[in-house]
Amino acid sequence: MQIKLRNPKDVMKLSKLGCFHQSKLSFLRSFLKEFKNWNYNRDLFNLDENGYGHAVYSFNKNSRTYSLICFGNKIDDKERSDRVIATKWDAAFALYDGIPSKKDIERLALNVPKQEVGRLSYKELTLSRANKSLRVFNHVIESLSNGKQPDLEKLYKVGYLYRTTAVYGSGKFGLADRFRIKNREEIFGPFRLEMMLVYLVRQFTFDQVNHISKLKNPKKAVELDRKICRNLGIGNSTGLGMAPFIVNHPTLLNNWIEARENALASIRKIKNVKNEDFILFKSTLLKFKENLTLWNTESEFQRKKIQGLILDLKKIIHYLDIKDQLADNYLFNEIYIWSEGNLGDECIELIVSIMMEPYDEIVEPLILKMSSDEEKYFDIPCDRTVHELRNILESNYNEILRIDFKKKENNQNFWFISKNKEEPRLSNRHLETGSELEQPLAIARDIKKLYENISNQKNSMKIGKFLSENNELRHIVRRAFIIEKFPYSEIQDNTIGCKLMPIDMLRLKLSFFGAVKFDPRSDKWLRITMFQGAPLPDELESFNDQWIYNTIN
Template identity: 45%
Template sequence: MSCAPQNPMPQAAAYRRSPDEVMRLSRMGCAHPTRLSFLRQMLRRLRREGWRFDRPVWDFDARGVGRAVYRAIGPERIYSLVAFGHDLPDEMRSDRVIATAWDATFTLFDGTPTHHDLDRLAANVPLQEAGRISPRELSLSRANKSVRLFKHVVERLAQGQQPDAGALAETGYLMRTTAVYGSGKFGAADREVVAARPEMRAPFQAEMLSVWLTRAFTVDLVEHLARVRGGEAAVRLDPALKRGLGVGNSTGLGMAPFLVRHPVLLNNWMMAREEALARVRAQAGAAPGAIKGFCTALAEARRNAAEWHSAHPVQKDKLEDLRIGLDVAASYVERQWDSAGAHPWDALWRWVQTYLPVEAQEALLAAMIEPHGDLVDGLSACMDADEEASLPIDGTMCVAALRKLLASNYHWALAQAYDTPEGAARFWYVSEEKLEPRLGERATEDGAEKELPLDIGRQAAALDAALDGVNGDMPVARFLLAHPEHRHVLRRVQIAARHPFSEIRDNLIGAELLPIDMLRCKLAFFGATRFDPRSDRWVRISLFQGAPYPSDLAREAPQ
């Protein structure tokens, strides 16, 4: 790995799964969040370091229009979520990226905003892409109400009653974000501005903090509107019901290319998770506390699977696999697993791989890691990446060595038929209207001449073909002088030699591609749950369901 993690276990390498197994979209599209997920990392740090939270500004009217500031106060720095509420007509409410108005808009401010800052932000944040923010802002986001549930909760609380628990569990959130932008978009601070800060070193920490504070805002807003309507008769949301609410999110194709464009980062995410599983499997025995924690995690996974619903045919089949697989696993653990035997976790995992479908296998991976925080949490420090360090090409490498790397690490790419309609059925491009990645059908849609270079498999095959007949002793620097068009993929081949989990080992322009598999993999690392695809190109999920709120954090230690 690219760092020196805590509690190194050299013997774990023998238990690590191979990239050929792990880096296939059929498995990546079954990923589940683990304790290494970015939101879990954030909550552990905030609790460990004693961060405090307050809400110095709350200025909302009876329609829910106004602004608020939520502060996270750490040992060295303060971050503030600035939230704006809007009176959005129903006909303007849309989760699509082309929307121009939302129920609420947000930015994460670096420090405590002044009145001048709030006025500046009020003039820009509600406009989102059409506005401009400054390097003092770390993220830009917006959210829409889950209209029927939001109204139901307001009405019940205003009447002094609690909302229907079943309705809350079915939806799981009061509002859903439709975009959370960071890393320099629309004038916000570049990643390098905050990357050296300990609390921001892990990936997507600013975005996770923004969404977590947004979750508190959604509950505060619904309780505010209930008080306006019900006066003294109004009640607050029951803590148990409140805990079950997260923040929804609608995510489309714009997220998918990230995994291709950041190979070293992808490697480090996957490697950390695979190392965590390997460390658990490598243990000679199973401690009673770990067994109890695993059984609790397995029971929670079964409960989550029972409450998780989707109308998408692919996800419906996966959910059936998940429920059946988890039930079979629970029965096996209770009746047959020899937890006192030699290497019991490895024996359990071998059984899981043999008898359970992939969806259930990945859920069991998360459950097995869950009770082993002391063993695996140090791997969180390995999940960022210095990507610039991997950019230089080793021009002294000989062609023979390069071809050997292609044969060993890109055999999956060389076996594809890219000259068939099925092998090159799609092309990635950027939309002119929103500058967002899109996926076109090559046979029926225009624009293939503007194709993005995300066809890594086809590029690798083209490089291999270009090397055919070239003297094996030739340095690749000389080869690139004659064939500079292969520079991009040659660099990736050298990166993959050092970072074995850096490539998705599937044809990303093929007819069988399901982009939602790429989305789910990335979202699982965020910590997302309740994946609900609405097509093969966009999905709804929930974040922070079951997690503590800022007001709860000091009283408990997130796991």
């Protein structure tokens, strides 16, 4: 049976991308699978009665060691901010390549808590910081030190003890460049070291509350129940900083989406779906539905989506109850086609994710294709012709070419880098100053500009010649030749229009990380949870691969 990949013009719409859910392809899940046979250790734990000090955790196998160095810091409540403008955090972390010496820890103690204004070295791989969730942190300590487990309703409503507010890697602030480590098999999947950092931070948060509680009341204190720990993750607050990434890394974006699309197509092509595979799919869907009550948000935008999802889940479960009794060929294809005709994007994309659950043999080879050697596609093929370029634009961007950028609402916003924080921002060009320093993230507008320009050029003109007179369009010519090879490399939407929801861009990326419980706090930033339900580091050798759907109660 022939199943085509879904059309990039549909998949790459921001409203669609903003409905993506985590899946077996997600980086935090593939990280756990990769590292399940590594030795985990808590090498050093040097915290005082308030949880301030430092600790070291590591994963090692054969001659390779990765060590997380954690620094617990004292800050005033009023200094605590999840925004990138903050300068102090409750804890700061660096993932070190190898076993850190005392000197390394001393050096890092001077730099890691300072984050962006500190300096790291090529021996450090990732950098992060996190703040306590004031809603639950003190409650947990209070309870544990009095010999009780915390109020689960209160705890699970939040879902974590700490929230990270940024995780940096790939050469930022002096960290190791990607090229130094890219050939290590264990980190072949994207963002694997960032995932490792977040995962080990999660363990630090449990150890820290246990430690503080114990010292507070040595006779009465109890440890946080392991089952409760498992049901807690790490929170994350993410703003616009993440949005340009998916525009600036087109081949990487393509490889993530293409892996997802290939997985879906392969599953739809299965003629005889085994009963146990169908049961796993359906039971996972039911577990997701059960946990949906824990997806809390005050965002009207997200609430509406969740309400729609609840209704759609009822519909699909009813449909599957009937389907259950049929022995159809190409069962998952039928379910997918039915979903497209009857459900909203939020539920369709959930179903795409859950369909992958029974199929390790399909998903795992795809995970290995989710990185990208971006340098390979940087050079522009200057011996191609304007005619070929025009064909690429017409066949890959035809909807974008219909946008009228002379209309104010289609050209409303501009992306810029804040001088204060060196972070991306979005603003209204008609109301604010600074649009002359716009970042090259208005791809749709620039594609249209390029198309209009080449319509006046000779078909036979070589791109090299065209560029010698039109180098202001060079960045967009490069992209056009990338999309020719990588059909999912481009967001098929206007990233500067008045209807833009930047959080759709964030959700796309975060879903590939494996984040859940998207909780938009505005149209520009959101909170999420990672690793909730995940096995603890000393349980990695054998764990249920569907842990992310485990029922939390």
